[in-house]
Amino acid sequence: MRALKERIIPGPKSAELLDISRACEPSCAADQVPVVWDHGEGVWVTDVDGNEYIDFTSGVLVTNLGHSHPYHVEAIRRQAGRLMNCYSFPTPERVTLSRRLVERFPPNLDNVFLLSTGSDATEAALRVAKRHTGKFEVLGFYGGFHGRTYGAMSVAGSMGIRRLFGPPVPGGIMAPYAYCYRCFYGRTFPECDFFCLDSLDTIIASSSSGELGAVIVEPYQGSAGFIFPPEGWLKRLEAWSKERGLLLIVDEVQSGFGRTGKFLAIEWENVRPQLLCLGKGLGSGLPASALAAESRIVECMRPGELSSTWGGNPLVSASSLAVLDILEREGLTENARKVGEFVERRLQELRDKHRGLGDVRGRGLVFGLEIVDPEDAWTPSGDLTIKVLHRCAQKGLLLGRVGAHGNVIRIAPPLVITEEEVNLGIGIIDVVLSELGQSFCR
Ligand SMILES: Cc1ncc(COP(=O)(O)O)c(C=O)c1O
Numbered sequence: 001m002r003a004l005k006e007r008i009i010p011g012p013k014s015a016e017l018l019d020i021s022r023a024c025e026p027s028c029a030a031d032q033v034p035v036v037w038d039h040g041e042g043v044w045v046t047d048v049d050g051n052e053y054i055d056f057t058s059g060v061l062v063t064n065l066g067h068s069h070p071y072h073v074e075a076i077r078r079q080a081g082r083l084m085n086c087y088s089f090p091t092p093e094r095v096t097l098s099r100r101l102v103e104r105f106p107p108n109l110d111n112v113f114l115l116s117t118g119s120d121a122t123e124a125a126l127r128v129a130k131r132h133t134g135k136f137e138v139l140g141f142y143g144g145f146h147g148r149t150y151g152a153m154s155v156a157g158s159m160g161i162r163r164l165f166g167p168p169v170p171g172g173i174m175a176p177y178a179y180c181y182r183c184f185y186g187r188t189f190p191e192c193d194f195f196c197l198d199s200l201d202t203i204i205a206s207s208s209s210g211e212l213g214a215v216i217v218e219p220y221q222g223s224a225g226f227i228f229p230p231e232g233w234l235k236r237l238e239a240w241s242k243e244r245g246l247l248l249i250v251d252e253v254q255s256g257f258g259r260t261g262k263f264l265a266i267e268w269e270n271v272r273p274q275l276l277c278l279g280k281g282l283g284s285g286l287p288a289s290a291l292a293a294e295s296r297i298v299e300c301m302r303p304g305e306l307s308s309t310w311g312g313n314p315l316v317s318a319s320s321l322a323v324l325d326i327l328e329r330e331g332l333t334e335n336a337r338k339v340g341e342f343v344e345r346r347l348q349e350l351r352d353k354h355r356g357l358g359d360v361r362g363r364g365l366v367f368g369l370e371i372v373d374p375e376d377a378w379t380p381s382g383d384l385t386i387k388v389l390h391r392c393a394q395k396g397l398l399l400g401r402v403g404a405h406g407n408v409i410r411i412a413p414p415l416v417i418t419e420e421e422v423n424l425g426i427g428i429i430d431v432v433l434s435e436l437g438q439s440f441c442r
Helices: 012-024 070-080 092-104 118-133 150-154 200-207 233-243 314-329 332-353 382-394 419-435
Strands: 037-041 044-047 052-055 111-115 137-141 172-175 212-217 247-252 275-278 289-293 357-363 366-373 376-380 400-402 408-411
Touching (some): 118 137, 118 150, 118 212, 118 247, 212 233, 314 332, 332 419, 382 400, 382 419
Parallel strands (some): 137 172, 137 212, 212 247
Antiparallel strands (some): 037 044, 357 366, 400 408
16 A cells, blocks of 8 residues: 655646646636646546645546556557547447446436537436427426536526526526435424425426426535435435426436446436436546437437537547446446445544534445534534645545535545545545644544
8 A cells, every 4th residue: 555645735846837727727617726637546646746645536526447447548549549530420339338328227218328528418318308398497406516508507506507697598496405414494304204305396386387397306416515315315206206297307427337336326216217317437537428318208309409529439438338347347336335335434433523524424435524613513614624625635635625615525536446545545534634623523
């Protein structure tokens, strides 16, 4: 196991590149600790100054295989020397990938359309849903995130995504998600008996013009702060949608491909959406996404209506085939589940120890740590979160930050991580939280 020592960040080469970045790149990219990545291997990343870090980010839940997995790299190299793009002409790589994906999906999802980004997939889902149902309204959830394109933005529940961009696409109706730590209705689970789902009818009655056709939902909300609804919530939402004749779109752009300890997060509750959006882990580094659909639904689209310059190109398809191979051969989904249980235990220990850790939630290898004012567990502390991220990076651990208040630490390492590596990373968080002062500890 590699040893980590404290370092000054940014190092000199990083500082130079960050200056260039500040001079010629806009500051609107998501902010990060000042580490300029050079290369990666498995869960380890090395910056341009030669400092090593454990990566608890997977980029942004992308590199499920770990960085530069040799089999993945070789598959990409081989395909790059054969054929990279041919628009929508079929290739063996694309059709084989489609077949293998369909074989892994719940049986009702018998078609798949390959695209490039998560936003492409959610946009495609919205278009199909609107065309198929002939209705333009879509129910989304507070805190939901489905991408930064206009359609996706219009059914997202985070104000930050819509702010000052003019009118969204009409038809988005919003309802509270099951964020039990900060319940919108001030209730407590399980006594509430999913009151938030029961309230949907009232919301629809007051907000819909009678043209509601679909529901779009994440199995857990990522950007909003890794909010995991209680078990049974998604299943009940599925039933609610079905009873009202609504299409269910599940956005698994970040939760798919083993991340939660199942190939798809919907498998935990055997949920069967009619449309399923995939991305991130499908490429594990290259831009790959997909819309899985029931053929009877997607057939409403005419030739060319979902077409994309890059979607399903042979290079990315060969890469995604390698992703599926590696996930299966190396049992990475099982590893996510097994190591994830260990992560959960370790994080709960941390929570018991540190008062500034308001909530710990997650499944598989995706967790959110909600950082709060140590004196008041309900007050989010974005500033403290930034300090934790910075100190962790100085000690050799890379983390992400999400949440409406920027106070949730994202823990989502590549699925190849071992318990030993987890221990090293969580040990760093523990030390940093302790360093932040006695008041932080219980
Ligand atoms: C749940 C979800 N949907 C959609 C997207 C958009 O994906 P992309 O950034 O690839 O367009 C994301 C990205 O973070 C996401 O987490």
